[in-house]
Amino acid sequence: MPSVLITGTNRGIGLEFARQYSAAGWQVIATARETSAELAALEVGVETLDLRDLDAVASLAASIEHPLDLLIANAGTMLPETGETAADGNAWAEMMVVNCIAPYVLAKALLGRVADARGKLIAISSGMGSIAESSGGYAPYRTSKAALNMAWHSLAIEAKPLGAVAATIDPGWVKTRMGGPNALIPAEQSVGEMRALIERVGADQSGGFLKRDGSPHPW
Numbered sequence: 001m002p003s004v005l006i007t008g009t010n011r012g013i014g015l016e017f018a019r020q021y022s023a024a025g026w027q028v029i030a031t032a033r034e035t036s037a038e039l040a041a042l043e044v045g046v047e048t049l050d051l052r053d054l055d056a057v058a059s060l061a062a063s064i065e066h067p068l069d070l071l072i073a074n075a076g077t078m079l080p081e082t083g084e085t086a087a088d089g090n091a092w093a094e095m096m097v098v099n100c101i102a103p104y105v106l107a108k109a110l111l112g113r114v115a116d117a118r119g120k121l122i123a124i125s126s127g128m129g130s131i132a133e134s135s136g137g138y139a140p141y142r143t144s145k146a147a148l149n150m151a152w153h154s155l156a157i158e159a160k161p162l163g164a165v166a167a168t169i170d171p172g173w174v175k176t177r178m179g180g181p182n183a184l185i186p187a188e189q190s191v192g193e194m195r196a197l198i199e200r201v202g203a204d205q206s207g208g209f210l211k212r213d214g215s216p217h218p219w
């Protein structure tokens with residue numbers, strides 16, 4: 001039975017990943033700060049994890065002793081929206097931990113287990129992290145996702161000699177609490193298309209920042 005560890009699974013895209021991989025017969029290790037009723041209803045193993053706590057991130061990774069086929073670093077925050085005040089700046093620093101540093105620390109700590117399975121390390125990025133396509137605004141979120149893309153590109157280089165693949169994916173504009181009601185696609189569709197991409201992504205695309213159809217996203 002293939003195994004996947006997914007962060008941020010109590011709602012939104014992470015919950016849908018947990019639902020679809022569980023339905024497909026995978027062993028799912030689902031992390032969340034708090035277990036929602038929707039998550040509790042799934043047949044998955046739930047681990048409490050707040051990504052701001054880097055010691056907890058490292059401990060969770062160290063507790064995984066079996067080969068791991070897939071990591072999906074999904075959890076993320078869009079707050080703060082701006083960096084105008086000292087309070088914003090402090091929240092921005094915390095956002096960098098949640099959106100970039102903790103995913104990388106988790107991935108590095110799991111790299112051996114993923115390599116054992118010749119598996120894949122996937123991070124959910126955002127088109128808003130693209131410098132080439134930026135229309136301005138949301139500087140904290142954009143920088144956190146651009147930094148995540150660079151961290152994952154470095155991760156792919158480190159994973160290559162071990163036979164593991166790493167890539168970031170833009171999920172599109174998705175109807176979740178973060179995406180809002182005007183978003184273009186439901187989580188079921190975004191996750192279904194990303195799962196198909198994750199299934200086929202190989203060494204030739206490792207290190208990439210990808211659209212859901214597998215084409216390269218402009219950096």
Ligand SMILES: NC(=O)c1ccc[n+]([C@@H]2O[C@H](COP(=O)([O-])OP(=O)(O)OC[C@H]3O[C@@H](n4cnc5c(N)ncnc54)[C@H](OP(=O)(O)O)[C@@H]3O)[C@@H](O)[C@H]2O)c1
Nearest residue numbers: 008012013033050051074075076126173174176177178179
């Ligand atoms: N929706 C979109 O249109 C869109 C577009 C591009 C990229 N993305 C990315 O897709 C991913 C999932 O987003 P979503 O749309 O599903 O958003 P969401 O509904 O707001 O869900 C965000 C998830 O991240 C978790 N999270 C936030 N801070 C956390 C922390 N400190 N520790 C652990 N978990 C934390 C949340 O848990 P809590 O409930 O505990 O806060 C929740 O499970 C994010 O990385 C996001 O940046 C989304």
